[in-house]
Amino acid sequence: VVALLGPRDFEGLRVVVSAGGTREPIDPVRFLGNRSSGRQGAALAADAAARGAEVTLVAANISADVLAEARHPSVRVVAVGTAAELATAMKGAAAAADVVVMAAAVADYRPASVAAHKLTKEQGVLTHLDLVENEDVVAALASARAQGGAPSGQTIVAFAAETSEDAEERRDRARRKRERKGVDLLAVNLANAERGFERLDNAVEIVGEGGAVVRAAEGTKHQVAAAILDVVLGVR
Ligand code: CTP
Numbered sequence: 001v002v003a004l005l006g007p008r009d010f011e012g013l014r015v016v017v018s019a020g021g022t023r024e025p026i027d028p029v030r031f032l033g034n035r036s037s038g039r040q041g042a043a044l045a046a047d048a049a050a051r052g053a054e055v056t057l058v059a060a061n062i063s064a065d066v067l068a069e070a071r072h073p074s075v076r077v078v079a080v081g082t083a084a085e086l087a088t089a090m091k092g093a094a095a096a097a098d099v100v101v102m103a104a105a106v107a108d109y110r111p112a113s114v115a116a117h118k119l120t121k122e123q124g125v126l127t128h129l130d131l132v133e134n135e136d137v138v139a140a141l142a143s144a145r146a147q148g149g150a151p152s153g154q155t156i157v158a159f160a161a162e163t164s165e166d167a168e169e170r171r172d173r174a175r176r177k178r179e180r181k182g183v184d185l186l187a188v189n190l191a192n193a194e195r196g197f198e199r200l201d202n203a204v205e206i207v208g209e210g211g212a213v214v215r216a217a218e219g220t221k222h223q224v225a226a227a228i229l230d231v232v233l234g235v236r
Pocket residue numbers: 083102103104105106107108134135136137138139157158159160161177
């Protein structure tokens with residue numbers, strides 16, 4: 001009913017959302033991962049579709065029950081595992097997108113090599129892993145846009161989970177991150193045990209042009225999604 005009565009203010013827009021968390025294999029049975037459930041991204045995908053958008057959801061290791069929250073005739077799901085797979089999927093989809101929302105938690109590093117067989121104690125005790133840095137996907141999308149590799153007027157939104165208890169420090173980190181990545185909007189949330197990960201409710205501040213906090217939103221992931229989508233339309 002809400003979808004039928006709600007605004008269709010994303011009609012005609014192609015939206016790409018990444019969500020979930022990448023997994024970087026160590027061996028065939030182990031990986032480096034993170035706690036992102038994908039709920040905020042699933043809510044963003046579903047809500048953009050309900051508002052009329054054609055949505056591609058690039059889903060990194062999202063459980064079936066969370067993915068079900070994004071089910072909509074206008075949501076196409078592309079499943080990925082690693083940061084490299086996510087990068088390939090995002091570059092493909094973003095090339096024709098009006099709005100890109102990078103809600104996925106991308107592993108910053110991956111093991112330098114992946115063992116072909118399960119590592120065992122018989123081979124010796126493992127004391128460290130060599131890592132290499134993963135590409136910054138959203139920064140790559142922003143530079144592709146700057147070089148004309150995306151529809152003109154494409155809006156790019158990044159997320160940041162900052163664990164500092166000091167709100168001003170969080171905002172400053174968000175401002176620097178927004179500049180460094182070349183994105184239009186950066187939604188910063190406080191990730192600690194209380195809220196953010198693995199919970200239904202969320203609180204974000206959205207940093208925009210010039211580092212201004214253009215919106216603060218708190219509530220369910222759908223309420224936060226609605227606020228983010230409103231801000232996206234506002235800057236377009
Ligand atoms: N991101 C990305 N590719 C990466 C890492 C992050 O696209 N390799 C994106 C995330 O999806 C998010 C934004 O960049 O939208 C910010 O992620 P965050 O981890 O906060 O930024 P980092 O630059 O990795 O900084 P930090 O050292 O704080 O982890």
